Amino acid sequence: MSLLKDAEGPGGGDAARPGDPHYNFAYLDEQTKRMIRRCLLKAIAVPGYQVPFGGREMPLAYGWGTGGMQVTAAVIGPEDVFKVIDQGADDTTNAVSIRRFFQRVTGVETTEKTGDATIIQTRHRIPETPLKADQIIVYQVPQPEPLRKLEPREGETRKLHAYSEYGLMQVRLYEDISQFGHIATTYSYPVMVNGRYITSPTPIPKFDNPKMDRMPALQLFGAGRERRIYAIPPYTSVKSLDFDDHPFEVQRWDKPCGLCGATDSYLDEVITDDKGGKMFVCSDTHYCEMRRAAGHAGPAYETAKAIDLVHDDEGADR
Amino acid sequence: MYVAVKGGERAILNSHKAVAKKRRGDASVPELSVPQIMEQMGLAVDRVMTEGSLYDRELAALAIKQAQGDLVEAIFLLRAYRTTLTRLAHAEPVDTGSMRIERRVSATFKDLPGGQVLGPTYDYTHRLLDFSLLEEAVIEEGETEPEAEPLDGPMPRVPDILGDEGLIEPEVDGPGSGSGGDPYDITREPMRFPAERDQRLQVLARGDEGFLLGLAYSVQRGFGQNHPFAGEIRHGPVMVEIVPEELGFPIEIGEIEVTECQMVNQFKGSKQAPPSFTRGYGLVLGHSERKAMAMAVVDRALRTEELGETPGYPAQDAEFVLYHSDNVEAAGFVTHLKLPHYVDFQGELELVRKVRDEAVPVGAPEVTPDEACEVLFDGEPAE
Numbered sequence: 001m002s003l004l005k006d007a008e009g010p011g012g013g014d015a016a017r018p019g020d021p022h023y024n025f026a027y028l029d030e031q032t033k034r035m036i037r038r039c040l041l042k043a044i045a046v047p048g049y050q051v052p053f054g055g056r057e058m059p060l061a062y063g064w065g066t067g068g069m070q071v072t073a074a075v076i077g078p079e080d081v082f083k084v085i086d087q088g089a090d091d092t093t094n095a096v097s098i099r100r101f102f103q104r105v106t107g108v109e110t111t112e113k114t115g116d117a118t119i120i121q122t123r124h125r126i127p128e129t130p131l132k133a134d135q136i137i138v139y140q141v142p143q144p145e146p147l148r149k150l151e152p153r154e155g156e157t158r159k160l161h162a163y164s165e166y167g168l169m170q171v172r173l174y175e176d177i178s179q180f181g182h183i184a185t186t187y188s189y190p191v192m193v194n195g196r197y198i199t200s201p202t203p204i205p206k207f208d209n210p211k212m213d214r215m216p217a218l219q220l221f222g223a224g225r226e227r228r229i230y231a232i233p234p235y236t237s238v239k240s241l242d243f244d245d246h247p248f249e250v251q252r253w254d255k256p257c258g259l260c261g262a263t264d265s266y267l268d269e270v271i272t273d274d275k276g277g278k279m280f281v282c283s284d285t286h287y288c289e290m291r292r293a294a295g296h297a298g299p300a301y302e303t304a305k306a307i308d309l310v311h312d313d314e315g316a317d318r
Numbered sequence: 319m320y321v322a323v324k325g326g327e328r329a330i331l332n333s334h335k336a337v338a339k340k341r342r343g344d345a346s347v348p349e350l351s352v353p354q355i356m357e358q359m360g361l362a363v364d365r366v367m368t369e370g371s372l373y374d375r376e377l378a379a380l381a382i383k384q385a386q387g388d389l390v391e392a393i394f395l396l397r398a399y400r401t402t403l404t405r406l407a408h409a410e411p412v413d414t415g416s417m418r419i420e421r422r423v424s425a426t427f428k429d430l431p432g433g434q435v436l437g438p439t440y441d442y443t444h445r446l447l448d449f450s451l452l453e454e455a456v457i458e459e460g461e462t463e464p465e466a467e468p469l470d471g472p473m474p475r476v477p478d479i480l481g482d483e484g485l486i487e488p489e490v491d492g493p494g495s496g497s498g499g500d501p502y503d504i505t506r507e508p509m510r511f512p513a514e515r516d517q518r519l520q521v522l523a524r525g526d527e528g529f530l531l532g533l534a535y536s537v538q539r540g541f542g543q544n545h546p547f548a549g550e551i552r553h554g555p556v557m558v559e560i561v562p563e564e565l566g567f568p569i570e571i572g573e574i575e576v577t578e579c580q581m582v583n584q585f586k587g588s589k590q591a592p593p594s595f596t597r598g599y600g601l602v603l604g605h606s607e608r609k610a611m612a613m614a615v616v617d618r619a620l621r622t623e624e625l626g627e628t629p630g631y632p633a634q635d636a637e638f639v640l641y642h643s644d645n646v647e648a649a650g651f652v653t654h655l656k657l658p659h660y661v662d663f664q665g666e667l668e669l670v671r672k673v674r675d676e677a678v679p680v681g682a683p684e685v686t687p688d689e690a691c692e693v694l695f696d697g698e699p700a701e
Binding site for chain 2: 023024027029052053054055056057058059061062063064066086087088091092093094095096097100123124125142152153154155180181184186187203204205206207225227228251266267268269283
């Protein structure tokens with residue numbers, strides 16, 4: 001056998017098409033993409049329901065975004081503008097890696113600007129800039145089953161969903177309150193979608209949960225290793241679980257972003273020295289840069305510049 | 319932006335260069351060729367083909383070279399390539415009974431039709447380092463003495479011999495072998511439970527050798543009430559046939575090497591069935607008796623419920639075994655912990671501070687960090 005087949009590539013050579021000619025557009029073959037699109041349609045028709053799909057191996061490790069990548073591959077077209085974030089940032093290494101992959105296999109335009117993107121693939125965050133009706137946000141999902149920590153067996157959890165038997169989850173939240181005085185879940189905070197299915201919002205911080213509710217953009221979720229797809233159609237009700245006397249709350253910081261002064265964004269803690277010094281900065285890097293470009297400055301901006309954490313020219317081209 | 323994450327793109331490109339350099343090692347040492355790996359590291363190639371579930375020695379050897387000998391990484395490379403290939407046809411079930419035997423041993427009968435064929439095995443070598451291999455050896459032709467007579471073929475499989483007496487359960491045809499429709503295909507369909515045997519055997523065949531070995535060991539040692547006998551282990555090439563639609567009869571498309579293990583297990587019998595022996599089945603690509611035997615033991619363990627026994631051990635739990643045996647999935651998910659988690663961690667930090675502030679009023683005796691952690695990190699790992 002010759003390695004020529006490798007050089008020729010499974011997609012055949014189509015010179016007119018953008019992207020790497022050795023692979024089909026968006027890597028997956030057309031039958032696989034169609035299979036995924038059918039699952040997506042079913043998922044959209046039954047909001048929050050986990051649709052099993054014949055997930056494929058991707059050239060990225062399981063757990064590193066293969067589900068999100070398969071969903072993106074199924075919906076992306078040559079006209080799309082693609083943005084990838086991981087922990088809110090565009091140039092964390094895995095976000096760069098996924099963006100480079102789609103650049104290579106589709107040749108589409110990529111962007112860091114939330115407003116310019118038509119498809120945003122994300123891990124662990126929803127951008128601070130509100131999403132619009134013509135956008136799709138694709139979540140990478142490590143564990144699609146919100147009940148998995150309460151019941152390890154798939155056979156059982158599927159039954160619990162079928163019967164809307166969600167008492168377990170309410171009891172877990174109640175136990176938090178009885179032990180700590182409040183619900184001690186800070187990310188992967190369970191939501192009820194369209195009043196029917198308890199759904200995992202993926203490990204986004206609960207700070208982002210309210211953004212999911214009646215979002216104008218289409219929300220798609222891909223879990224590669226677990227081979228599940230689910231969706232939240234535009235303007236669908238997404239309610240974070242809570243109790244009448246213990247309403248859902250999001251995280252608050254008593255300091256603004258050190259770089260841009262934002263008080264309405266999710267902040268990450270950055271350690272600045274070995275003497276306990278720290279500052280808080282926006283996790284959404286594009287949002288932070290946009291604000292700085294618009295002239296906002298946070299209390300720690302000069303300090304950050306002095307220790308080379310940030311440079312003046314950044315954000316200029318954004 | 320802050321320095322910790324800036325320059326990801328350049329860092330990745332540099333990392334690719336660094337790994338290429340590391341892979342090549344000292345440039346004064348001749349480069350390893352793919353044919354060398356195919357010929358001289360054949361058992362590694364076999365493992366990569368089996369768990370990568372693609373029978374292609376050249377690509378498996380290439381994957382081993384590219385992965386610097388990291389077999390789990392090589393398996394991943396081969397799987398990721400495999401997924402891009404078109405499925406041209408379904409093969410007929412291979413007939414291991416007509417295998418050209420290279421090795422065939424049975425632990426249940428001293429002698430049997432066809433005889434025992436030791437063939438190439440490390441079993442009876444003394445595990446002493448052979449320092450003569452430090453030097454390049456001169457190839458000596460014809461070292462093995464040829465058989466006085468050619469091996470008889472076909473050699474009946476041991477469970478079939480037992481089957482003639484009705485002492486072992488009959489092998490029931492699975493789906494796809496008769497009118498039952500296509501067999502389950504784990505590469506096209508998501509895992510489904512309860513899992514039938516066709517699905518289970520496919521998952522076991524591509525499952526991680528180390529994981530299955532440990533499970534099989536647990537069954538033997540005490541976590542699984544079953545004593546297996548190695549009814550037969552055979553290794554050699556078998557014919558692969560397909561039936562093209564336009565022809566309507568089978569044609570041979572080539573030969574693959576496989577190792578098959580049939581375990582014979584005790585069965586006490588139940589109200590419906592008299593005591594008899596039951597089967598555990600293992601089949602792998604290339605030559606790997608360890609994997610085939612482990613697979614056969616675990617296959618039998620997973621048949622606990624269908625045989626009316628009471629499950630009680632990890633190896634008998636299909637969801638536990640099947641969901642966790644794939645090393646591509648397992649390696650990916652375990653190593654994804656390397657990815658940044660600072661958004662989730664920030665949430666936990668904030669929570670720990672909040673709960674500590676509430677829990678420790680000023681002047682109260684201090685809670686040790688250990689105690690605080692015990693309460694807070696109780697079963698909520700980040701993902």
